[in-house]
Amino acid sequence: MTTPTDQPMSAVAALLALARRHTDEEAAQALVAEAARELTGRTVVGPEQQLAPRRFTLRRHHDVSGVSGAGAVADGVLWPDGTASVRWRGAHPSAVFWDRGRVSVEFIHGHQGATEIVMLDQDDEQPAEAAEPGTVPLHVRRVLDHALRRPVPCPKCSRLTACRCAGADRTEARLDVVLAALAPWLTAEGEAA
Structure with missing residues (x-):
């Protein structure tokens, strides 16, 4: 298929043009998006959509x-x-x-x-807003980085290395390590000192 200027038209553009002749713009776009998902396994994501990886x-x-x-x-x-x-x-x-x-x-x-x-991220979870550079002191960042890398015990077998405990979640232990590392820099109200 060619356009009025004799330029070859892509299959997607041709499908969109055909759909526009028989329905409204929104339905035509939905048809193209559904065809793309069915053929490629991907969903068409527009720049106006606020979706996060x-x-x-x-x-x-x-x-x-x-x-x-x-x-x-x-x-x-x-x-x-x-x-x-x-x-x-x-x-x-x-x-x-x-x-x-x-x-x-x-x-x-x-x-x-x-x-x-x-x-690790939920469907409805939005990415956290990035903090302004310099709002968190460098020494606090280093303490946090160290705490995040520190091994924590499995709640079932107490191993610090990888284990085979099904369903073992080390999140609580990780939070305890991070909070303990940050405690000296937090005030009673939970604000950074």
């Missing part, structure tokens, strides 16, 4: 291949359009991208439940 971890309970081990073996991002990026941990890290997002990650690396996707 969502972080996740691949937690392996049992290492089927014998290569990556157990525990948090990879970090990932689920992008607003439904695609996913994964960065593997370990001595030989790599990154991979999937246009079909979570479906592909689970299909390829789920190993019938041996590995699960643990979402």
Whole structure:
């Protein structure tokens, strides 16, 4: 199909032009977005949409291949359009991208439940506003960075290293470590000193 200026028209532009002849603009855009999602596995995300990427971890309970081990073996991002990026941990890290997002990650690396996707951000959670540079003293940032890297015990087996305790959540212990590290810099009202 060509346009009045004899320029070739893309398949998406042709579909949009056809849909506009039979329906209103909003329905035509919805049809194109649905076709894109069905054909590519991605959702069309417009610049006006306030959608944030969502972080996740691949937690392996049992290492089927014998290569990556157990525990948090990879970090990932689920992008607003439904695609996913994964960065593997370990001595030989790599990154991979999937246009079909979570479906592909689970299909390829789920190993019938041996590995699960643990979402770190919720669907309705918006990213935190970035603090103005210089509002948090450098020494407080360093203390916080150190506290975030400090190993915390598993609530089930008390190991500081990766363990195989199903459903063990170290979040509470991590919060205790961070709050203890920041305590000297907080006032009684919870404000930074």
